Amino acid sequence: MSCAACVGRIEKKLNRLEGVSATVNLATGRAQVEHPAALPVEKLIATVEGAGFTARLSEPPAPQSAQKSGPPPGTAATGTGGRETERQAWNRLLVTLALAVPVLVLSMVPAWQFRNWQWLCFTLAAPVAAWSAWPFHLRALRGLRHGEATMDTLVSLGVAASFSWSCFALFWGGAGVPGMTMPFSLLPSAGGTAHVYLEAAVAVPLFVLTGRMLEGRARRSTGSALTSLAQLAAKDALVSADGEERRVPVAQLRVGDRFLVRPGERVATDGTVVEGNSALDLSLVTGESRPVESGPGSRVVGGALNSGGMLVVRAGAVGADTQLARITRLVEDAQTGKTAAQRLADAVAAVFVPAVLTVAVTVLGFWLGAGAAAQSAVTAAVAVLVVACPCALGLATPTALLAATGRGAQLGVLVSGPRALESLRRIDTVVLDKTGTLTTGRMSVLDVTVDDGGNGDRDGGDADGGGDPARSLRLAAAVERSSAHPVAAAITAHAAATSARPLARATEFRELPGRGAEADVEGHRVRVGRTDGGEGLPAALPARLRDAVRTAEEEGRTAVLVTVDGVPDSVVRLGDALRSDAYRAVDRLRRLGLDPVLATGDAEAAARAVAGQLGIDEVHAGVSPEEKAALVRRLREEGGRVAVVGDGVNDAAALAEADLGIAMSGGADAAIGAADITLTREDIQCLPDAVHLARRALGTVRANLLWAFGYNLVTVPLAAVGLLNPMFAAAAMSASSLLVVGNSLRLRTWRPAPPGRTRPPSSRPSAHRLPALRETV
Structure with missing residues (x-):
């Protein structure tokens, strides 16, 4: 698909089938179709192919590495029915640029027109009109075969008409004589030597190819969400069966299979822990910032990162039934829909192209019927096609996106x-x-509460009483530095950053799966662990420490108890800081x-x-x-x-x-x-x-589109009444594209407004928020 008219053609063909409701998305290249169960998918694919396109059933997204050799989204169709690669599209554009620039310069600057300049322009323009514009010609022919017209039809006709008339003028109209010069004039000539319009034949493919390339680059990341979801899932699993361990692809896992999850690996699929204890990082899957302790009987989610010990998991859901697969389907379904602006573009494209073709044919017939010279009639018709060529329409959105993306990257906004x-x-x-x-999304130490008989400071400050938060934190960090648990990493990092003394060495380290760890530090037996009264931890805590644990639980934080020689010493409160x-x-x-x-x-x-x-x-x-x-x-x-x-x-x-x-x-x-x-x-x-x-970028796009449509509303009537020749029409078309690009480039110097200049909130709440406001009151 190349434009919104293609989208409309496919939707019209599919929706004609009984019981079918189809929505086609140009950016993603996907169609979401609801159809009766009795209607086979092959019939839907055949219908799309009957409209002049190719189609296949959607497949799960492949890993990024597997897609690098494939075609980028948004590239043009080639003569063989395939799709151009990015390198081929760039080569076509570069060759077109090299050939078109001399033609444009010589045609629009009379002072530089030397002897037989027109034949040099003809030699350079011929490959542009044929090879460079071939994708547009091919899609125009396909549309003609199916009785449809798209913007490619307009581009193809404009190039073909300009080049064909130039050939007539050169070979039979006297424009090929040595020494011929072609002045730049506003009004077309009514007689005399026929003019050549080779600049229009090369300018149209050049600007349209540029617009398509920029648009393709802007849309290239459309499918990255689904690809990223596929990459998050584990690619294989270590299966344990009959005392043997072997790696198998995740696709071969079946419900009930047992697989191993080593430290640092991701859980292959949803299931239940059979053996082992560990802490699972679910932040990327569920949004939970705190590590989740998992042991026998615990349910685990595919994609979770194992941060602790070895786990043996029994698969409970595989393939499309996993939570990660369900999220993937939700993302895919949401991305297949259309925005209101896309629907508007579809409607405009369906009317714009046939209207321009009708105007061009009407203008040709009118001037011939009015007795005007054939050159004048053809000149007016070609001017209509050329001046209405939708270059500015194609550049309006991608150039603004390109400028906004570049400036946004400098400001930290993509x-x-x-x-x-x-x-x-x-x-x-x-x-x-x-x-x-x-x-912040990372576990960090929020404060330390010591049992000092009533006094305790935060973040490692000195206590007025017997407790010393800094000492207690150093002892806890010395134990935890030997553990890979996320809580241990947070305590160790905080102690290293706040203490001027190096951490002591711990000996006789012993990890308590799911409960903490203990070791000998500076002659003391120090234990760091949970505060829920588990084995080896005191069930009764001093009032100050008990209040600290209760506060942590009320705030949804993690409380860790530090005991020294069996005596509760402090409570370290950890959490995800604002x-x-x-x-x-x-x-x-x-x-x-x-x-x-x-x-x-x-x-x-x-x-x-x-x-x-x-x-x-x-x-x-x-x-x-x-x-x-x-x-x-x-x-x-x-x-x-x-x-x-x-x-x-x-x-x-x-x-x-x-x-x-x-x-x-x-x-x-x-x-x-x-x-x-x-x-x-x-x-x-x-x-x-x-x-x-x-x-600001949205406003720029709207201004670009307003100019593009307004330009056509003004210039098409001028061309129809004979007040524009194709050469001036090509110049106007080029100027319109340059104005669109120039307006978009203003975004590169955009600066965010200071906080104090933001617009104050409306005093009247929106209607759909009123129930929530009443509940608050």
Whole structure:
């Protein structure tokens, strides 16, 4: 498919089948079809092929490495019915540029026209009109065979008409005589020597090929979300059977098979732990920041990272039934839909091309019937085709995207495509993930509470009484430095960063699976572990430490008890700390008129604690990926325009489901691929900057499209009445493209507004948020 008219042709053919409802997406190259069970898929494929295209049943996304040799999305069809590779498309464009520039210069600068210059231009223009424009000719012929016209038809006719008339003028119209010069004039000549319009024959392919190349580059990352989800899953599993271990592809796993998960490996598929104890990092799958202790009987999710010991897992779901596969399907379904702007473009394309063809034929017949010279009639008709060539329409969106992406990259904001630009203008709700978005996404030590009889300081300060937080933390870090547990890593890193003394060496280290670890440090037996009264840990704690544990539980934090020689010494509270600029970012979003909503897979207590600090009223905690996507759908059904900000695989479906998806670059590739905007800085304040940039880019695209359509509305009538010759029409067409590009390049110097200049929030809430506001009151 090359344009919106192709989309309309396929949809029309499919929807004519009884009981079929089809939606075709130009950017992804996918059709989502609902059809009766009695109608075979082969019939659907045959219908698409009958419309002049190729089709096949969608397959699961292949790994990135397997796709590198394939064609990039958005490339043009070749004469053999295949698709050009990126290198072939670039070669075609470069050759066209080298041949077209001399023709344009000589045709439009009379002072440089030397003897027999027209024959040099003819020699250079012939391969451009034939070889460079061959993809357009081929698709125009295919459309003609099926009774359809697309923008390729307009391009092909403009090139063919310009080149054919130039051949007539050179060989039979007297334009080929030595010493002929062609002045640049506004009005076409009514008689005398026929003019050549080779500049139009080369300018049209040059600008259209450039626009298609830029558009293809802008759409190239469309399928990256599905590819990233496929890469997250394990490719093979270590199966244990009959006392033997062997590696098998994940596709060969069956329900009930037992497989091993070594430290540092990902769980191959959903299942239940049979043997072993470990801590699983589920942050990329469920959004849970805290490591999950897993032992016999625990359920595990495919894609989770094993951070601790060896596990033996019995497969409970395989293939399409796993949680990761369900998320993949949600992302795919959400991406197959269309935006309102895409539907508008489809409708415009269906009318624009036939209308221009009708005008060109009408102009030719009118001038011939009015007794005008054949040259004047042909000149007016060719001028209509050339001046209406949709170069500016093709460049309007991709050039703005290219400029916005380049400037955004400098500011830490990556804009992926037109979906963000089309949607953001009416966004009024922002659904924020907690882990990795409002928080750092990493376990860290929040404070240390010591049993000092009433006094205790935070973060390693000295105590007034007997307890010493700094000493207790150093002893705990000396034990934990021998463990690979995420909690141990956080304690060790914090002690190393805050203590001026090096950590002591631990001896007689012993790990307590699922409960902690202990070792001898500086002549003391130090144990670091859970506070739930498990084996080897005191069930009763001093009041101060008991209050610290209760506070940690209420906030959804992790509490670790440090005992020295069997005596409770301190409680280390760990958690996912808020980003330092989270409050200012949320406040700026409110000033932009956006309503923040917190949705996270974390526990209710942790979510409420974060929301309370940031002033967010609506909180949805403990939600699964499906529930998060359902929340977004509900908000949209209530009339809201929803943006989702997240960083994990659990956010990918919601990001794709939303009107606007915004991902943090430190998160999962699947979330980044499903999002429309990616924030690359470790500064959440670039989120409001992203909103500003996307709105500015959207305004640029709208201005470009307004100019492109307005240009046609003015110049086509002028060409029809004979006030433009094809040479001036080509110049006007080129100028329109350059104006579009120049307007887009202004984005390269765009600067975000200071925080104080953001628009204050509206005093009147949007209608769909009123129920939530009443509940708050």
